[in-house]
Amino acid sequence: MGYVVMLAMLGILGSLACALVFLMRDKGKTNRTANALTWRVGLSIALFLLVLLAHSLGWIEASGIRPR
Numbered sequence: 107m108g109y110v111v112m113l114a115m116l117g118i119l120g121s122l123a124c125a126l127v128f129l130m131r132d133k134g135k136t137n138r139t140a141n142a143l144t145w146r147v148g149l150s151i152a153l154f155l156l157v158l159l160a161h162s163l164g165w166i167e168a169s170g171i172r173p174r
Contacts, residue, residue, distance in 0.1 A: 121146040
């Protein structure tokens with residue numbers, strides 16, 4: 107499960123980097139920046155839902171904050 111989360115995080119960061127590059131190159135003339143940011147939001151929501159599903163199915167456990 108950790109590899110899936112890391113892969114999703116890399117996808118989110120990659121999409122954010124693409125949006126920055128498109129913003130600098132296109133200067134707002136195309137929709138590529140908006141499309142990249144839409145992908146980032148979609149991947150973030152999918153990751154959140156995957157973590158919720160994994161927790162409910164018992165694939166991952168909450169460790170919480172443990173007092174000293």
